[in-house]
Amino acid sequence: MTIRLVKGAYWDSEQIWANQRNWPVPVHTDKRKTDAQFERMTYRLLQESDLIRTAVASHNVRSLAWAMALREKMGIPQHRFEFQLLYGMAGTLPAALVGMGYSPRFYVPVGEPIPGMAYLVRRILENTSNDSFIRKFFYQSVSPEGLLNDPKQEDGNE
């Protein structure tokens, strides 16, 4: 069985739905906490590699590098692990992953126009959000050190 780990594409709507109903907001509101949790969950999944195949789905180089380093350190074979990317969104990342010996899997949206438009809106919201990795990398030219900062040291939990 493969488990795909994602940060979640419904961050904006989760907050709106919760606020409308006076529920506690179920998502982190500090991006470092989301990233740190993603790293903890990557480790948790890799610990169970004898039972499950881990699919790390992200375009964030820090999140991918963390998964790559953990996999190597824990001695998990490549066939128990894969990277997944959304077609057209990852720039030169796929070529870099292939150059490092990985075979990333691409996801391509297929289906009806209305869900397709919702998908497009989610991607636009995601990529233009202030904390988006893609925005920081492609449009704000944040330094490699800034992009690779350890979120676990900054999120106040560790």
Ligand SMILES: Cc1cc2nc3c(=O)[nH]c(=O)nc-3n(C[C@H](O)[C@H](O)[C@H](O)COP(=O)(O)OP(=O)(O)OC[C@H]3O[C@@H](n4cnc5c(N)ncnc54)[C@H](O)[C@@H]3O)c2cc1C
């Ligand atoms: C192959 C693939 C399949 C996917 N399938 C699904 C799926 O089935 N279901 C699904 O929901 N999503 C899915 N996604 C989308 C995924 O959940 C992320 O939205 C997307 O990949 C962006 O995360 P990132 O690590 O690439 O980028 P990053 O820029 O590092 O992270 C962006 C994410 O961080 C979170 N975030 C943004 N701002 C804040 C903030 N201020 N505070 C706290 N957190 C914040 C949001 O979850 C946002 O999507 C998929 C992505 C890929 C690559």
